[in-house]
Amino acid sequence: MTDFALPEKGDEPRRLLAEVVERCYAELRSYARLKVGDDGIAEELVQEACLRLVTSGGEVPRNPRAFLYRVLSNLVTDHHRRRARFNKSFIHSDALDAADDRPDAERQIIARQRLAILVRAVAELPPRCRECFVLRRFDGLSHTEIADRMNITRSAVEKHLAAATVHCARRLKAHD
Template sequence: MSSIICSDDEDPHASLTQIIEHSYGELKAYARRKVGDDTIAEELVQEACLKLVTSTGEQPLNPRAYLYRIVGNLVVDHYRRKARNNANFVLSEATDPADERPDAEREVIARQRLAILVQAVSELPPRCRECFVLRRFDDLSHAEIAERMNITRSAVEKHLAVATVYCARRLKAHE
């Protein structure tokens, strides 16, 4: 009987980047079909990749299938959030909104995480960092990034996968 968990002899993180690189486009297409929005689909896939890389414990034997399951769950969560936000909007019209400012502890944690992410992004290889910044901060599409950097869309996806995995590992190391 085969195990669904990698053995301790293997380095599951070494192959995760490759699996993410190879599956990124199809996962994004899957998510896009589910949510109907390219930007939301990409965010869901990136979140799924982060969850896979930062998950504690043993890695699944079939990370690609696991990624599909995570994306599917994130799609469900997306629609639940959307429904809850619509309901909350209707309620907020009738009632006085509560103070939604984060408490001091959450604010400190958020600042620490941001500092770790800024440091992690600065440590990325130059082309990888440029690609990541163009996507996450300048909100360019994969096609726009590919054109601007004079690389293929596949190379853009690979750079983004490497950056996502690296940043997730840095966050995990500090938690």
């Protein structure tokens, strides 16, 4: 893992969490892919689970790996429920007459602030890590495509993505 991702002195719980995320990332992604059948959605669900572990606050769970699987399982269930609701509402034409779901002004301001924090966090990443993160999250490339383009292994791609996720989560948590 790159030096930016290493925690400050006396920050052993964060170091543990970063190591757990790095070790479990590939297996979590495989599990999510199996459950949702889509690489992109699986990737996003795993990243969300990792973010929730890192930003959970309080004490480190006794078994962080089990915590990640539990959160990921819940996220998969939520994904299936949202998809079922969408499919059901799409079939019913009266769903087109639903109320305006746009966020209010306060939520828009908060969202812009969080986006600015994420932009700064991504800019702070080491160049190779940032490139890997941008290729995945913004260009939508698969791990294999990123590895080929950057001439690195899939394992290195996963490590860069895990490190970037932890870094961005820390920045968001510090702001919140």
